[in-house]
Amino acid sequence: MKSAFERLYNGIIKENPTFVLMLGMCPTLAVTTSAFNGLGMGLSTMVVLALSNLLISALRKVIPDKVRIPAYIVIVASLVTVVGLLMEAYLPGMYASLGIYIDLIVVNCIILGRAESFASKNKMWPSLFDGIGMGLGFTLALTLIGMVREFFGSASIFGLTGPKVYGTTVPILLVELVNKVFNPASSSGVVRGLNEFFAGEFGSFSPIGILVMAPGAFFVLAILTAIQNAIKAAGEAKGKDMSKIQSGCSSDCLHCAESGCAKRLVEPEKVTKKADDETTKVVESKETENNGKGEE
Amino acid sequence: MNGNYFVNLLIIAISSSLVSNVVLSQFLGLCPFLGVSKKVKTASGMGAAVIFVITLSSLVAGLIYKFILTPLHITYLKTIVFILIIAALVQFVELFLKKFVKPLYEALGVYLPLITTNCAVLGVAINNVNLGYDILTGVVNGFATAAGFALSIIILAGIREKMEYNDIPKPFRGMPIVLVTAGLMAIAFCGFTGLI
Secondary structure (H helix, E strand, O other), X not given: OHHHHHHHHHHHXXXXXXXXXXXXXXXXXXXXXXXXXXXXXXXXXXXXXXXXXXXXXXXXXXXXXXXHHHHHHHHHHHHHHHHHHHHHHHOHHHHHHHXXXXXXXXXXXXXXXXXXXXHOOOOHHXXXXXXXXXXXXXXXXXXXXXXXXXXXXXXXXXXXXXXXXXXXXXXXXXXXXXXXXXXXXXXXXXXXXXXXXXXXXXXXXXXXXXXXXXXXXXXXXXXXXHHHHHHHHHHHHOOOOOOOOOOOOOOOHHHHHHHOOHHHOOOXXXXXXXXXXXXXXXXXXXXXXXXXXXXX | OOHHHHHHHHHHHHHHHHHOOOOOOOOOOHHHHHHOOOOHHHHHHHHHHHHHHHHHXXXXXXXXXXXXXXXXXXXXXXXXXXXXXXXXXXXXXHHHHHHHOHHHHHHHOOOHHHHOOOHHHHHHHHXXXXXXXXXXXXXXXXXXXXXXXXXXXXXXXXXXXXXXXXOOOHHHOOHHHHHHHHHHHHHHHHHHHHHO
16 A cells, blocks of 8 residues: 555656656647646546556566557557547537547657556556556646636636636635634725725736637746756755656657657667767768868 | 639648647647757758658558548547557658668658657547548648648747857756747747638
């Protein structure tokens, strides 16, 4: 039981797939226009991830090493099909709003990443809980990002919206806070004043529509990675080991080949080495050109 | 086949290459978009390889869907079938080019293995089927989508080459500034919305 909790904690906090490992960014950016979409996408990914981890771990001694990746893909794709069909039948509205991204769970880095790095080496129960933990971490992250984008972008949370959400929700929260701290009877004047102040201050705000549109997704992710960079730099300055924090496909895709995405179907060393050779060749040829020019 | 059909093809081509650009508004193929866009030269190589593979895979996926999956009433297996087709196709194309078209292999070879995991390839194949496109429309859609990808990755690489000499706040160095750039590009591409 202890190991199960450890796996859950690992997936949700320590190796959160979105905030720490930065895997599976395509769906993260695409579906987080609202908290509800984020939640739906996260949960369907979690179901696929938990079951695929379980199945792959159960079959790990049967699957020959050389064809393991295609075998994993077939397992994952079957599960995705099952989840997609169930969702289409019972949650048609959500299926329509998530659309193609449900099918694209197949190519989500997280799933094959966990299959390769955990499920293929561990027993069934830890693998199942690893899948659930990672899935919960992913769900949590998508829901949080969705909430932020939805709150600022379309002035609602989980679809709950008032005509002046900033003008009403913010003061109501504050009023409750003030009421808890002060004596409610004596603070009514303060409360009324605060309420009027916020209605005037925030009531005139209109939502920042761009946040729920495509460019907003890039900006949100940019801020996230900037925060990550800052935390990593601060941790390294203190001498902590921050190598866990990686920016997925960020530094360049050759790195991505090692960490997640491309590792799944090709030998990473081969690709990286080839691509490295290619870049050095390009650089060298440029240098020689420059030298030639200099001599002239 | 009448005039309307071709007008429709043109509209689909413009729509999927510019208006709903595959990376900047659908977020498919983000990995190579961010990863291989450091230099214009490598970016254009990647772009060419993606155009090649997506056009070919939309053709093959369209044929298999129409002549194998539909007659057998197993269209619900499309995700499984398509991902396997694409993985096999990329390997096959790599071998074929290596053996018979050496210059093309040397230009695209490095990028081909990376493309298998590009979700844009699977995305286009599934989109073609979901939207009920026939095979020619599907191929045009695939080509246009890939061309949109190539366009945006080359533009981004151009900007990044210039940006190398800029003084960027420390936490924003590396990926964050690239994402901000991509966001600004996405705003620019929003301008195409009125086109159709």
